[in-house]
Amino acid sequence: MATTLVGSLADVKQRIASREARVGIVGMGYVGLPLALLFSAERFRVTGFDIAADKVETLNTGGSYIVRILPEAIQEAQKSGFCATSDYSHIAGMDAVIICVPTPLNEYHEPDLSYVTGTIESIAPWIHEGQLIVLESTTYPGTTEEIVVPLLEKGNPHGIKVACAEGSGVHVAFSPEREDPGNDTVARHDIPKVVGGCGPAAVELASALYGSIFRRVVPVSSPAVAEMTKLLENIYRCVNIALVNELKQLCMRMGIDIHEVIDAAKTKPFGFQAFYPGPGLGGHCIPIDPFYLSWKAKEFDFRTRFIELAGEVNTKMPYFVIEQTADALNEHSKAIKGSKILVLGLAYKRDIDDLRESPSLTIIELLREKGAHVYYNDPYFAKVGRGRHYDLNMTNTPLDNLGQYDGVLIVTDHTTYDYEAIVEQSQLVIDTRNATKGIVSPKIVRC
Numbered sequence: 143m144a145t146t147l148v149g150s151l152a153d154v155k156q157r158i159a160s161r162e163a164r165v166g167i168v169g170m171g172y173v174g175l176p177l178a179l180l181f182s183a184e185r186f187r188v189t190g191f192d193i194a195a196d197k198v199e200t201l202n203t204g205g206s207y208i209v210r211i212l213p214e215a216i217q218e219a220q221k222s223g224f225c226a227t228s229d230y231s232h233i234a235g236m237d238a239v240i241i242c243v244p245t246p247l248n249e250y251h252e253p254d255l256s257y258v259t260g261t262i263e264s265i266a267p268w269i270h271e272g273q274l275i276v277l278e279s280t281t282y283p284g285t286t287e288e289i290v291v292p293l294l295e296k297g298n299p300h301g302i303k304v305a306c307a308e309g310s311g312v313h314v315a316f317s318p319e320r321e322d323p324g325n326d327t328v329a330r331h332d333i334p335k336v337v338g339g340c341g342p343a344a345v346e347l348a349s350a351l352y353g354s355i356f357r358r359v360v361p362v363s364s365p366a367v368a369e370m371t372k373l374l375e376n377i378y379r380c381v382n383i384a385l386v387n388e389l390k391q392l393c394m395r396m397g398i399d400i401h402e403v404i405d406a407a408k409t410k411p412f413g414f415q416a417f418y419p420g421p422g423l424g425g426h427c428i429p430i431d432p433f434y435l436s437w438k439a440k441e442f443d444f445r446t447r448f449i450e451l452a453g454e455v456n457t458k459m460p461y462f463v464i465e466q467t468a469d470a471l472n473e474h475s476k477a478i479k480g481s482k483i484l485v486l487g488l489a490y491k492r493d494i495d496d497l498r499e500s501p502s503l504t505i506i507e508l509l510r511e512k513g514a515h516v517y518y519n520d521p522y523f524a525k526v527g528r529g530r531h532y533d534l535n536m537t538n539t540p541l542d543n544l545g546q547y548d549g550v551l552i553v554t555d556h557t558t559y560d561y562e563a564i565v566e567q568s569q570l571v572i573d574t575r576n577a578t579k580g581i582v583s584p585k586i587v588r589c
């Protein structure tokens with residue numbers, strides 16, 4: 143068991159400045175692990191907490207389970223003292239604890255905060271005065287103050303309270319993770335860090351901590367403002383993607399190329415941001431986060447109509463892809479039933495190894511229901527078994543002999559694919575991502 147620290151605000155800030163502060167990160171997933179590496183690169187001693195024993199073991203033996211994080215990066219962090227554990231008693235030795243655990247929806251499409259509450263219950267016995275606890279998991283406004291704070295206070299046997307003004311107690315804040323996986327155009331430390339705390343001391347401490355690894359910290363007046371900021375950003379994306387998905391369907395009927403329209407519209411130097419249509423939403427954020435807000439809105443007798451409409455349009459996109467596939471096969475005098483179809487790309491977006499909520503999973507299930515023989519190719523997934531919403535049991539098919547398939551369906555436009563060669567070798571290509579842009583061939587159906 144680690145030694146318990148006690149520190150005044152000034153002490154902890156000093157320990158952050160001198161890099162003596164110990165940082166604990168709970169949840170070593172797509173968000174928590176890269177964050178741990180950022181702190182390690184800045185010479186902080188970081189402890190990663192995770193309930194998954196295999197992840198803890200991989201990290202402690204210098205390995206990685208996320209494709210874009212190389213084992214060398216973990217080994218480099220180990221030189222600054224990085225290690226992983228499932229033992230929550232080590233929370234006592236941390237100056238700051240950052241929580242990055244999942245926030246999915248349950249089977250009724252309602253927020254599932256069980257990972258957050260489970261984490262708080264586990265860390266509460268080990269918190270100490272002067273410590274900073276930050277929630278980074280995306281959630282509805284009110285979670286930090288209504289759920290995290292009471293659970294921390296209730297679960298602590300020493301009666302430690304949350305410090306709401308400068309003074310004794312544990313400091314609590316919310317700071318959303320704003321990363322865009324696979325987007326290397328903005329370095330993570332260049333993404334401004336929004337911070338809302340329970341009281342000014344929490345904001346000051348969280349700003350000092352994040353200010354040591356992010357170029358800019360944006361303090362806001364409360365955790366609820368920070369929670370809502372993240373949801374606004376993701377709802378904005380969700381609604382705009384739904385808009386272009388709907389306009390794509392209209393454009394197809396009108397014989398207009400939506401991608402040409404978007405390319406022209408985005409030459410406007412102000413007032414327009416380009417969003418692109420696709421086969422449906424995926425990932426752990428955009429398909430899920432908006433419904434955290436629509437659920438919370440009901441408490442205020444408020445209906446979030448934009449969220450519901452966007453959800454409806456985006457959810458129907460895989461079904462639209464199936465209709466288009468059926469029409470394309472029909473042109474070749476074939477039916478979906480009995481056809482051999484190769485799905486290209488399973489990840490929810492290009493060049494990442496993340497399958498969560500990917501529309502490819504729904505598309506494969508729908509094709510199978512209609513009697514197709516479905517295969518897939520994705521360099522990031524050797525096999526696909528069962529998940530929260532799917533049970534596929536498939537293995538990766540090599541990208542050769544493409545002429546054997548009645549249709550090749552591009553669902554994810556990984557940059558490693560040679561689209562010219564794919565079109566050349568295939569009988570029929572159904573392209574849901576405009577990946578074949580610039581290739582002229584009667585074999586291509588863009589939808």
Ligand SMILES: NC(=O)c1ccc[n+]([C@@H]2O[C@H](COP(=O)([O-])OP(=O)(O)OC[C@H]3O[C@@H](n4cnc5c(N)ncnc54)[C@H](O)[C@@H]3O)[C@@H](O)[C@H]2O)c1
Nearest residue numbers: 169170171172173192193194242243244245261279280319
């Ligand atoms: N992935 C993204 O791109 C992204 C971007 C912005 C925000 N977010 C948000 O960040 C949060 C985390 O997402 P993620 O993608 O990193 O999830 P993830 O599933 O990749 O990782 C979560 C990790 O938490 C661990 N875990 C679960 N319960 C735990 C517990 N009680 N104690 C310790 N560890 C526990 C899991 O084993 C897993 O390793 C979510 O709220 C998500 O919405 C994710």
